Amino acid sequence: MTYVDERWPVFWEEAAGSNVRDADGNVYVDMTAGFGVALLGHSHPAxxxxxxxxxxxxxxxxxxxxxxxxxxxxxxxxxxxxxxxxxxxxxxxxxxxxxxxxxxxxxxxxxxxxxxxxxxxxxxxxxxxxxxxxxxxxxxxxxxxxxxxxxxxxxxxxxxxxxxxxxxxxxxxxxxxxxxxxxxxxxxxxxxxxxxxxxxxxxxxxxxxxxxxxxxxxxxxxxxxxxxxxxxxxxxxxxxxxxxxxxxxxxxxxxxxxxxxxxxxxxxxxxxxxxxxxxxxxxxxxxxxxxxxxxxxxxxxxxxVPPDARSAAAEERGGGLLAALRGRLSGAAGVGQIRGVGLLMAIELVADDLSPAVGAGAEVASAALREGLLVLPAGEDSHVVELTPALVVTDEQIEWTVEVLLSAIERAA
Ligand SMILES: Cc1ncc(COP(=O)(O)O)c(C=O)c1O
The missing domain is CATH 3.40.640.10 (Type I PLP-dependent aspartate aminotransferase-like (Major domain))
Known part of the structure; x- marks a missing residue:
């Protein structure tokens, strides 16, 4: 029922904020917040x-x-x-x-x-x-x-x-x-x-x-x-x-x-x-x-993290991530629309004729995993990379994510 290949999945051992460590000691940036659950960050101290x-x-x-x-x-x-x-x-x-x-x-x-x-x-x-x-x-x-x-x-x-x-x-x-x-x-x-x-x-x-x-x-x-x-x-x-x-x-x-x-x-x-x-x-x-x-x-x-603080952080962190993604990825080969609201966002991957690049979302997610970035494919054609990060995602993590995605998308295109 579940997808397995040589490199997928990795087995989690511990997590904090937007970082996850696997059973082999590798550390990842988790831009999925564990399926959107860890909105406040993994293992919030409170x-x-x-x-x-x-x-x-x-x-x-x-x-x-x-x-x-x-x-x-x-x-x-x-x-x-x-x-x-x-x-x-x-x-x-x-x-x-x-x-x-x-x-x-x-x-x-x-x-x-x-x-x-x-x-x-x-x-x-x-x-x-x-x-x-x-x-x-x-x-x-x-x-x-x-x-x-x-x-x-x-x-x-x-x-x-x-x-x-x-x-x-x-x-x-x-x-x-x-x-x-x-x-x-x-x-x-x-x-x-x-x-x-x-x-x-x-x-x-x-x-x-x-x-x-x-x-x-x-x-x-x-x-x-x-x-x-x-x-x-x-x-x-x-x-x-x-x-x-x-x-x-x-x-x-x-x-x-x-x-x-x-x-x-x-x-x-x-x-x-x-x-x-x-x-x-x-x-x-x-x-x-x-x-x-x-x-x-x-x-x-x-x-x-009461509602006002969530709202402010989602808008500020989400706005920063979306701007960084658009700034670096817009116009790159194979990249279609980059869209999002707050901390829910997507990079659409397209073929030369701008139709969905079928399976490209899964390819990019696999390539990103090898670099230490956790993202998920989405869309019926698996042509989207979905990001649902935590409110505590840092500027450094955002910057690094964008670079990893750019090279993963270039390789997949
Ligand atoms: C919009 C939406 N509804 C319902 C569900 C189902 O939730 P669960 O997997 O916790 O049963 C999901 C899970 O991804 C979802 O994204």
Missing amino acids: VTAAVADQAARLVHGMGDVHPSSLKVELIERLCKLAPWEGAKAVLASTGSEAVEIGLKTAAVASGRDGILAFEGAYHGLTLGSLAVTSRGLFRESFEGRLHPGVVFAPFPEPWRGGASVEECLTRAAEFLDSGTPTGHSIGTVIVEPIQGRAGVRQAPDGFMAELSRLAKEAGALVVADEVLTGMGRCGPMFASEVVGLRPDIVCLGKALGAGLQVSACMARPAVMDAWPQSLGEATHTSTYLGHPLSCAAALAGLEA
């Missing part, structure tokens, strides 16, 4: 101390029956950050689970089980979340197991000659109006404010606001999958704000736990209140829900 302290007192509670008080604290803290008054939240462990809670919540609140998602979307690989993930590679062996009431509208990508905003909105409106070809009426619209794994694709201005309006008009609920974009990676705590998306439900994961596994699904109170009353058994739960170590880590992360 988080490490909080986890150690919590581990000495209580490692595990009984999440939905007799939870630790930290679960309540984290939910209260998150709901204060939410974009609605009186928000309610459910915790889980992974991004996929948060997405599934979002889909369940939208289904009970809208009373309709059809879902509109977007081409290029990545929402996770568990069966419920896989049903709204578009990529064939992940889906093909399981099509028969996936919810049949899901349709995918095109995601606007006019800069590459792809669908225009108008075309995509027209398709979305048609689905919202007439339901799926399988006869399901659409009650949920799920979308990433900026598509991450599809290659950091941001829809042109106006698209997300109009999509939100169309969904509302049709009585469907908007689920913003902020698993990658949320918690300050793109500046504000929720990237929906940056792109004009107006969600009813928000899913968080990755950076939320500052390295420990915790995710959340938050919603407007009236939406969350649609869940049936629990009569002795929880109607949704999981064993590790509200895990004390994860909650301690998430709370320590929020305390150590």
Whole structure:
């Protein structure tokens, strides 16, 4: 299931800030922040101390029956950050689970089980979340197991000659109006404010606001999958704000736990209140829900680097990295668009005719690894190099990264 060759993978032993040391003693600059999780940097001292302290007192509670008080604290803290008054939240462990809670919540609140998602979307690989993930590679062996009431509208990508905003909105409106070809009426619209794994694709201005309006008009609920974009990676705590998306439900994961596994699904109170009353058994739960170590880590992360500081650092560090990438790589052979918001960015790699350079993202990631730089390929054609660094990335690390990428891209071109 996983990719292996002579040099890939390397085995991590320790990490701090934006550096990782492997089992052979090699040190890397991690421009992925471990899949976007270590937004505050690996082993943030405040988080490490909080986890150690919590581990000495209580490692595990009984999440939905007799939870630790930290679960309540984290939910209260998150709901204060939410974009609605009186928000309610459910915790889980992974991004996929948060997405599934979002889909369940939208289904009970809208009373309709059809879902509109977007081409290029990545929402996770568990069966419920896989049903709204578009990529064939992940889906093909399981099509028969996936919810049949899901349709995918095109995601606007006019800069590459792809669908225009108008075309995509027209398709979305048609689905919202007439339901799926399988006869399901659409009650949920799920979308990433900026598509991450599809290659950091941001829809042109106006698209997300109009999509939100169309969904509302049709009585469907908007689920913003902020698993990658949320918690300050793109500046504000929720990237929906940056792109004009107006969600009813928000899913968080990755950076939320500052390295420990915790995710959340938050919603407007009236939406969350649609869940049936629990009569002795929880109607949704999981064993590790509200895990004390994860909650301690998430709370320590929020305390150590509060929203304003995240936003300022994402804009300042992200702006610096984007400017450095553009300054050095723009115009280099094989380099297409270089784009990003805050600390989520992408270098598109193109062939001579400007079509995607299929597989070049993976080649560059492999070449960079040999030099000690961790980056990931993205995009359906693996033609994008994706960077999701930590807030603590230094000027020196940025400068060095740009030089390594330049030579890796030159060799791949
Ligand atoms: C936007 C988005 N949603 C959901 C997920 C799934 O999260 P997890 O892998 O923690 O289940 C991911 C993971 O990359 C993601 O990027």
